[in-house]
Amino acid sequence: MTDKILKRYSYDVIANDFMSAGKSSSAIKSNLKSLGIASDIIRKIAIISYEAELNLVIHSFGGKLHCDIFENKIVIISEDTGPGIADVDLAMKEGFSTAGDSVRELGFGAGMGLPNIKKYSDQLKINTSSEGTTIVVTIYL
Amino acid sequence: MNFSVMFDKDKCRGCTNCMKRCPTQAIRLIDGKAFINTAKCIHCGECIKICPYNAYTPESIEWYNQMHDTPKKFKIAIPTTSLYGQFPRGTDICKVQNAILRLGFDFVYDASWAADLVARAIKLKIDKEKTVRPYISTYCPAAVRLIKYRYPSLMDNLILIREPMEIAGILARERVRKNFGLKDEDIKVFYISPCPAKLLAVTNPIGDYKPSVDWVIPLNKIYGDLYRDVIREDNNTCSYPSLLGVKWAVAGGQSEHAELKNYLAVHGMENIIEIMEEIENGKLSNIDFVEASACVNGCVGGTFNVVNPFIATSNINYILNSLDDECINPDIDRFDEMYKTGFFNYKLKEEERPDQLNLKEAVERQEKIKEICDMLPGLDCGSCGAPTCLAHAEDVYNKESEFYDCVVLRAKK
Numbered sequence: 309m310t311d312k313i314l315k316r317y318s319y320d321v322i323a324n325d326f327m328s329a330g331k332s333s334s335a336i337k338s339n340l341k342s343l344g345i346a347s348d349i350i351r352k353i354a355i356i357s358y359e360a361e362l363n364l365v366i367h368s369f370g371g372k373l374h375c376d377i378f379e380n381k382i383v384i385i386s387e388d389t390g391p392g393i394a395d396v397d398l399a400m401k402e403g404f405s406t407a408g409d410s411v412r413e414l415g416f417g418a419g420m421g422l423p424n425i426k427k428y429s430d431q432l433k434i435n436t437s438s439e440g441t442t443i444v445v446t447i448y449l
Numbered sequence: 450m451n452f453s454v455m456f457d458k459d460k461c462r463g464c465t466n467c468m469k470r471c472p473t474q475a476i477r478l479i480d481g482k483a484f485i486n487t488a489k490c491i492h493c494g495e496c497i498k499i500c501p502y503n504a505y506t507p508e509s510i511e512w513y514n515q516m517h518d519t520p521k522k523f524k525i526a527i528p529t530t531s532l533y534g535q536f537p538r539g540t541d542i543c544k545v546q547n548a549i550l551r552l553g554f555d556f557v558y559d560a561s562w563a564a565d566l567v568a569r570a571i572k573l574k575i576d577k578e579k580t581v582r583p584y585i586s587t588y589c590p591a592a593v594r595l596i597k598y599r600y601p602s603l604m605d606n607l608i609l610i611r612e613p614m615e616i617a618g619i620l621a622r623e624r625v626r627k628n629f630g631l632k633d634e635d636i637k638v639f640y641i642s643p644c645p646a647k648l649l650a651v652t653n654p655i656g657d658y659k660p661s662v663d664w665v666i667p668l669n670k671i672y673g674d675l676y677r678d679v680i681r682e683d684n685n686t687c688s689y690p691s692l693l694g695v696k697w698a699v700a701g702g703q704s705e706h707a708e709l710k711n712y713l714a715v716h717g718m719e720n721i722i723e724i725m726e727e728i729e730n731g732k733l734s735n736i737d738f739v740e741a742s743a744c745v746n747g748c749v750g751g752t753f754n755v756v757n758p759f760i761a762t763s764n765i766n767y768i769l770n771s772l773d774d775e776c777i778n779p780d781i782d783r784f785d786e787m788y789k790t791g792f793f794n795y796k797l798k799e800e801e802r803p804d805q806l807n808l809k810e811a812v813e814r815q816e817k818i819k820e821i822c823d824m825l826p827g828l829d830c831g832s833c834g835a836p837t838c839l840a841h842a843e844d845v846y847n848k849e850s851e852f853y854d855c856v857v858l859r860a861k862k
Contacts, residue, residue: 315812334726343811347602354602355731379808424731449808 315377321364326414329365333357336375336384343377349447352428353382356445359421360386366411367393368441381430384445393436400426454490454497454645458482460504465831467496467505472718473598477844478834491594492646493718493743494752515637515664516553522637523625526554527617530561531643531698531748532668532675533690533768534761540679542768543687543775548678552671554639558621561694562778563613568693568706569784570610570793575709575737583713583728583736584608586703590650591743592721597655600725608738609656610793613697614640614647618661620780638662641671643698644744644751656795667753689776692769699762700747703740711735716742716750818842825855832856 319332371388407417431446463481475489497505546557648665696702704712715724744750750758822842833854835841844850
């Protein structure tokens with residue numbers, strides 16, 4: 309019963325499109341607000357989905373961001389088509405970033421993406437290879 | 450409680466300008482006339498500013514009655530800081546307080562004096578408590594209410610230091626009780642306000658306290674009398690506002706007064722919305738303090754002001770740059786003692802908790818609304834009486850309007 313998905317929101321995220329970066333996570337946020345989800349949960353999901361979306365924009369070849377609603381949890385899924393995370397342990401370290409100067413000049417790439425996602429999540433699974441990365445983040449209601 | 454915006458139905462032509470401008474979508478057109486849902490209104494004054502037919506009047510006749518029908522009460526006036534930006538260059542602003550007294554008040558306590566104290570309290574709290582970032586100012590009641598309705602998760606970021614109007618009211622009452630031997634019920638406190646939102650702060654505060662101010666007077670309603678008196682030769686009594694306190698009328702003034710180095714000042718409703726989105730995404734936690742004012746340039750942009758907000762800003766900067774600060778703040782020596790006793794702090798009022806959420810029903814509701822919305826043309830034209838197609842779909846779902854109120858679909862039918 310609790311594993312039955314009630315609703316999935318899906319968004320395409322385009323690599324290097326900094327103009328649109330943040331739009332998918334904004335849409336997720338406003339959908340959750342209209343569902344009446346508690347504000348402390350929304351705050352966590354806002355941060356998680358924003359960081360995940362920016363990771364897609366900055367580091368991936370592009371991909372999808374999903375937000376799945378269950379009776380007892382919300383799951384954010386980020387899927388991309390590569391190039392994969394070379395060293396996951398290193399990527400989880402606060403302040404570590406592979407972002408180039410051009411990205412940092414825009415105020416992104418501070419090396420807080422994955423650490424922040426971990427900080428605000430109840431469960432985090434990362435599956436990565438050169439074919440692509442899937443990140444599954446769970447927040448219990 | 451009295452509503453701060455008067456609406457003249459006869460002047461309204463149903464043009465939809467106010468409805469589309471309203472940041473909380475509190476306005477609908479019913480039978481071709483605008484209607485404000487008071488439960489959603491945050492008193493930002495956007496509708497008053499945008500209405501081309503002056504259907505909204507920024508006043509309530511009540512203030513006049515309050516001021517004139519209570520001859521037995523001892524009347525205290527607290528002028529807003531933006532008042533000092535409303536006079537032409539070179540006007541002797543040290544005459545302003547005396548001119549206010551001559552309007553029929555018994556005592557004046559300047560909001561800028563209270564701002565001196567509040568700025569210090571803000572600085573101390575920010576330096577001491579580093580877990581919340583950014584802190585958000587509670588100075589603008591409309592911005593605070595926007596946060597409450599649209600960004601409730603950011604309520605924890607509000608700094609919850611009483612604002613100058615409130616502090617001024619408490620200190621003025623205290624002084625009058627002591628100096629004139631009066632009881633609290635014999636005293637009435639009036640705030641001379643730049644905007645309608647301050648009335649809301651007085652009648653329905655977010656904090657768990659009884660407001661010290663009793664009524665709010667629109668600045669523009671007494672401006673003429675004030676101005677004529679300020680320029681009179683025989684008005685020669687001098688009393689000074691705190692110049693840095695006066696800067697609170699301008700966006701950024703609070704932070705400058707509090708000597709903060711790492712702050713962000715945002716003004717104008719759309720801009721606040723963008724910044725609040727960023728804070729919600731966890732992006733601005735490297736900033737100590739965010740000042741958000743609903744009006745352009747800060748309180749100088751409030752609808753009750755007389756002078757253009759940019760001119761008023763320039764006037765205030767001119768005052769700051771050309772005058773020596775001769776203000777003798779009546780209460781600044783007591784700051785440490787006040788701060789120690791927690792005088793500036795308050796708690797949020799307990800709100801009723803919403804009913805237990807049934808996610809399944811909520812998802813179904815959202816899907817049905819989306820279904821309705823997908824059948825609408827997506828023009829957001831407002832002709833149906835709702836600000837957007839999505840708002841119309843919600844109204845249809847809630848049985849508050851008819852699907853075929855949509856003018857475009859009706860024409861096709």
